[in-house]
Amino acid sequence: MQNADEWKFPHSLRPNPEKLLFNLDRAINSVVKVRTSIPAAAFTADVLGTERIGSGVLINDNGLILTVGYLVTEAETVWLTTNLNQSIPGHVVAYDQSTGLGLIQALGSLDVDASELDPSDLITVNDDIIFVSYGGIKHSLQSKISRIDEFAGYWEYLLQAAIYTSPPHPQWGGAAIFNTRGHVIGIGSLFLQEVVEGQDQQGNLAIPTSILKPIMSDMLELGRSSAPARPWLGLYAVESEKTLIVNSLARYGPAELAGVLQGDKVVGVGEESVSTLSHFLRSVWNLGAAGISVPVNINRNGNNLQLVINSIDRNDFLFKPPTH
Numbered sequence: 001m002q003n004a005d006e007w008k009f010p011h012s013l014r015p016n017p018e019k020l021l022f023n024l025d026r027a028i029n030s031v032v033k034v035r036t037s038i039p040a041a042a043f044t045a046d047v048l049g050t051e052r053i054g055s056g057v058l059i060n061d062n063g064l065i066l067t068v069g070y071l072v073t074e075a076e077t078v079w080l081t082t083n084l085n086q087s088i089p090g091h092v093v094a095y096d097q098s099t100g101l102g103l104i105q106a107l108g109s110l111d112v113d114a115s116e117l118d119p120s121d122l123i124t125v126n127d128d129i130i131f132v133s134y135g136g137i138k139h140s141l142q143s144k145i146s147r148i149d150e151f152a153g154y155w156e157y158l159l160q161a162a163i164y165t166s167p168p169h170p171q172w173g174g175a176a177i178f179n180t181r182g183h184v185i186g187i188g189s190l191f192l193q194e195v196v197e198g199q200d201q202q203g204n205l206a207i208p209t210s211i212l213k214p215i216m217s218d219m220l221e222l223g224r225s226s227a228p229a230r231p232w233l234g235l236y237a238v239e240s241e242k243t244l245i246v247n248s249l250a251r252y253g254p255a256e257l258a259g260v261l262q263g264d265k266v267v268g269v270g271e272e273s274v275s276t277l278s279h280f281l282r283s284v285w286n287l288g289a290a291g292i293s294v295p296v297n298i299n300r301n302g303n304n305l306q307l308v309i310n311s312i313d314r315n316d317f318l319f320k321p322p323t324h
Helices: 024-029 213-222 254-258 277-285
Strands: 031-037 051-058 064-068 077-081 087-096 101-106 128-132 140-153 157-166 176-178 184-196 199-208 235-240 243-249 265-269 293-300 303-310
Touching: 024 031, 024 128, 031 064, 051 184, 064 184, 077 101, 087 213, 128 184, 140 199, 140 277, 157 184, 157 277, 235 277, 243 254, 254 303, 265 277
Parallel strands: none
Antiparallel strands: 031 051, 031 077, 051 064, 064 101, 077 087, 087 101, 128 140, 128 176, 140 157, 157 199, 176 184, 184 199, 235 243, 243 265, 265 293, 293 303
């Protein structure tokens, strides 16, 4: 992501407040900068770094901020900065691995108005949206929903109805996606470069805020969903030419301990054949909660093997910051 002081959208790409039915300045100022520090020994430090910067959006008058989960995973310290350059500390309230969303509590007044989550959950392809990161109007992009589709991430992550947007925003992490009524419909998660109908296409992926609502009370009370944790294998697979290949493994994770090797082809789970990442993940999760033994069928250099992976709750691998 680029430095906030080094770039800005041209006026032609920014939203025009005169064409909107809500207070654009109020919405933009509800988006804050989120800076977190993570211990060097934390599980995610090598991949995600020990210093993380992104955005979050204030969603109530009590200082609750919604952001993307990877900004706050294993965070030891949190600082929040408004577009008016007011900085105050915060602490992580919750992180839900299934949705990829996180919540932060501001430890003081941000002196900005909150934005509302969309109450209707009605989003459609080609809807106009406004993609807002910290930094004010110059970091606000007039965009569109290009599609609503499934998304499978190699880190054992699956969204049934992810929001795909275009053109892309370069400062996507934790950014707020507003609809034309000024409601938050999504949280920026990824930059994507895909080939669609033979054409290279760049855009962003956003997590729909509708999936937060059923677990909000759990998040505030427990710090995560009360649903049983999904089995985690630490097996990071990618699709290549209709084949599922192990690209990497979590060090000392269940899959590595079971003997899975980088480059292995994943061909099935138990009696079920799999060739896509989403099918593989669903087949594993359908077996039960974290702790179950997962029979994974591997093709290694032309030889078929079945390795039994003793799954765990991924949360057990993560650093637990002090509670407040």
